[in-house]
Amino acid sequence: MALEIVYGEGQTPISEEERTGLKVKSLSMQHELDEYEQLNIEKAVKWLIGRKFTAKQVLSEAFLRKLHKKMFGDVWKWAGVFRHSEKNIGVRWVMIGRELKKLCDDTLFWVEHETFSEVEIALRFKHRLVSIHCFPNGNGRHSRIMADVLMENVFGKQEFSWQASGMVDADEERTIYIEALRSGDRGDFGPLMKFVGV
Numbered sequence: 001m002a003l004e005i006v007y008g009e010g011q012t013p014i015s016e017e018e019r020t021g022l023k024v025k026s027l028s029m030q031h032e033l034d035e036y037e038q039l040n041i042e043k044a045v046k047w048l049i050g051r052k053f054t055a056k057q058v059l060s061e062a063f064l065r066k067l068h069k070k071m072f073g074d075v076w077k078w079a080g081v082f083r084h085s086e087k088n089i090g091v092r093w094v095m096i097g098r099e100l101k102k103l104c105d106d107t108l109f110w111v112e113h114e115t116f117s118e119v120e121i122a123l124r125f126k127h128r129l130v131s132i133h134c135f136p137n138g139n140g141r142h143s144r145i146m147a148d149v150l151m152e153n154v155f156g157k158q159e160f161s162w163q164a165s166g167m168v169d170a171d172e173e174r175t176i177y178i179e180a181l182r183s184g185d186r187g188d189f190g191p192l193m194k195f196v197g198v
Contacts, residue, residue: 006030011140015085018136021077036075041141044070048145053153055111058146059104059125061097064134067145072138083136090133099132111154118155119198120189122147127184127192160196 005014027033047070057063069080082096091099107125110116116124126147133139148159180191 005033012087012089012133012137014136018076018078018083018085021136023075023077033075037072037138040074041071041145043074045145048149053149055108055154058149058153059107059111061100061104064100064129064142064146067149068135068138068142071142071145072135076137078136079138080135082134085136087133090131090139096132096134100129100134103128103132107150118151118157119193119196122150122155122160123184123189123192123196125150127181127189130181131185162196 005019022033024036027036044067048067053063065080065082072079083090083093085093090096103125106128107121110121110124115121126143129146130139130143135142144160144162151157151159176191177195180195183189183191
């Protein structure tokens with residue numbers, strides 16, 4: 001039986017070609033996929049613990065790809081590979097590399113010149129990263145962990161509280177999170193800062 005993927009609000013559907021990249025062929029239920037992905041993400045988080053990275057290391061295409069592969073490489077063949085399809089969100093796929101370079105350069109500038117508070121820098125980076133939508137899937141979870149990496153490694157601060165649900169399930173927290181991201185689209189990062197408890 002083929003895996004049926006159910007998408008909630010704010011989640012990006014993957015193409016049929018991307019679905020063939022599923023490594024665990026025995027999966028047939030959404031909750032099974034969610035569990036496998038969560039186990040893989042936990043391995044990636046363990047990999048991060050105790051490691052130290054500079055701002056230049058973190059804010060690089062190589063690091064972003066590597067982290068995505070660590071997060072999803074046990075589940076998806078395309079983990080760590082930029083998408084080659086258009087989505088309901090994100091830049092055109094041919095623009096991903098260029099937009100990501102601009103984002104990393106901008107964020108390094110913000111860090112070096114203290115353009116915004118540390119929290120706002122991390123959240124602005126996270127917001128633009130998910131807006132670029134580099135990968136076929138997992139962009140929200142990837143961008144949240146990247147914001148945490150910035151907080152811990154670049155600023156020496158505690159990671160964010162992304163609420164209890166992890167924003168995968170369609171619940172009230174996810175709805176508030178999606179609305180906070182939409183506020184960020186309009187240049188208002190207050191709701192996103194409130195969401196993470198700042």
